[in-house]
Amino acid sequence: MERFQQNPILSPADIPPALEGMTVESLLNPGAFRFDGKTWLLMRVAERPEQKPGRISFPVQRDGKVEIMDIDVSDPELDARDPRVISYKGSDYLTTMSHLRLVCSEDGIHFYEPGEGYGPIFGSGEYEGYGIEDCRVAVIDGLFYLTYTAVSRNGVAVGMMSTADWKSFRRYGLVLPPHNKDCALFEERIGGKYFMLHRPSSPEIGGNYIWLAESEDMQHWGNHRCILHTRPGRWDEARVGAGASPILTDKGWLEIYHGADRNHRYALGAFLMDKDDPSKVLARSSEPLMVPETPYETGGFFGNVVFTNGYIKDGDRITVYYGAADSVICGAAFSVNEILAGLE
């Protein structure tokens, strides 16, 4: 594994805010794909209202408009200890609102904003009022499918869109109900069916595990099975979640995933699923493939995080794009064969 020397390749200062009165707090966790002869990233851009002294301000979308909630820091009903989630009067809000933004590149390292028509993709409607996040991009039957975290007062769930041209989108609503995220589609059918990985969470009993689901039409999902648990006392003891689409190899479907420990350190690992029956996990990383080490990974908005949901594959080489410290976007090159050789 080799990090780009140019890391971070994208930082908040590189991208203008999409909404008036807001600043770009972070660039996070991009989906990645090839289109029109270029490499594209679909970044998550988290924007935050300007903060005034003694106040906490956070954005909420209502009836298609973004409103700013503005609370005195000494309000006893406010809990703002977590930099990501605010609790106020018994309800939870996000400190930032995320949308999705396209950038493209000829070399996969230097990215720029594409021309007219490739506008920001905002959350829309009742299930995306707190924004949309961490979008995976899969190519299935010649269409791009976007699966992303849809956040609203109703909960954290998985939304889906498709597009052929990245200018117009078909929206399918929520394909998975709350609490769910980290949804990665398989890019090929297996036994005639579509498959996805997803990551539900529970308020009690169970945990933050990776599940498999299947579908006949990409819109309706069933036969949910849990295929990867957290491992007590290890680097992925607290939560695991899929990255981007599984990579089809001679040995099976290879998935790069994130694992977090009790201290919220997010690292990357991999596991291998049976080619014909992906509910069978054949092997898994004992040690992480990548842990937060560099200053841009250990510092930042929410430090000690490397998180991926996008890669570009070119033979044995995969370029993994990842969010570092919930702040900036980075890249690193991996060898598929080396990852496979390191699994247990």
Place this chain on the structure above:
Amino acid sequence: MERFQQNPILSPADIPPALEGMTVESLLNPGAFRFDGKTWLLMRVAERPEQKPGRISFPVQRDGKVEIMDIDVSDPELDARDPRVISYKGSDYLTTMSHLRLVCSEDGIHFYEPGEGYGPIFGSGEYEGYGIEDCRVAVIDGLFYLTYTAVSRNGVAVGMMSTADWKSFRRYGLVLPPHNKDCALFEERIGGKYFMLHRPSSPEIGGNYIWLAESEDMQHWGNHRCILHTRPGRWDEARVGAGASPILTDKGWLEIYHGADRNHRYALGAFLMDKDDPSKVLARSSEPLMVPETPYETGGFFGNVVFTNGYIKDGDRITVYYGAADSVICGAAFSVNEILAGLE
């Protein structure tokens, strides 16, 4: 509304335990249906190991066998304050293990165990290791469909079976991933599609709300939409969940649901969905239809609970079967027209 004078109609002493070394702790929340000219209930039977002084014992199913966990009450890693859920060494367990049991009746009041072949229905496999609970029974396309809470170390999710004869069952696995329960199927298609109500829960953001999902084949579900929220400061402020299948009336689909407040008092209410688009809630109970009042509802294993997931309809009259205090099974008669007239 009129409670049966004979309440409770079924108590733990009426039913022998299904598993050796266990006692029947509670009878709970039955599904209800008509079959073979009789009224049937599909009860949830919660069994518990005999408790020894100074110890806490609870059951876990592993590899098809029930094992008894037996912990010293003074173990610092044990938290047994909740009568329903035990926390031990960072994992959650249920104090009891539930299975489903059939009883039948000529008059809908006096129930008895049916003859040979109508055996207990146990949880099975990786997703039902802590038991199966609170089964709804719907009749769709001439088959009985059972939707129930499947509990295991993987989480709390919704399983489905179907049967024509109540002797052999087809199992569909989990139709909804964790954390989810209170799944009620619509007994007729709307616009060619199947619909269900369900109740996901989240560890953060969102709440315990009633959602609607749709399907083309009953096995794969999508287009999840939140249709009923809790109401702050009211009797259903903490959680709401569907009862049994919605009742088709001239005014729309009528659903009897449970609502709980911050003190875990469970009461019953109703709401009305549009006939052609059940995502539209047209009206809702301002005050509960029924609250725990009688000694068998206010006392018991987990007091102050009335909870229903089964009814028998006969013209305007519906006989609602309900679990009281997570202990015994009761009945009450309602008028559909009176419920409709009381909605706001």
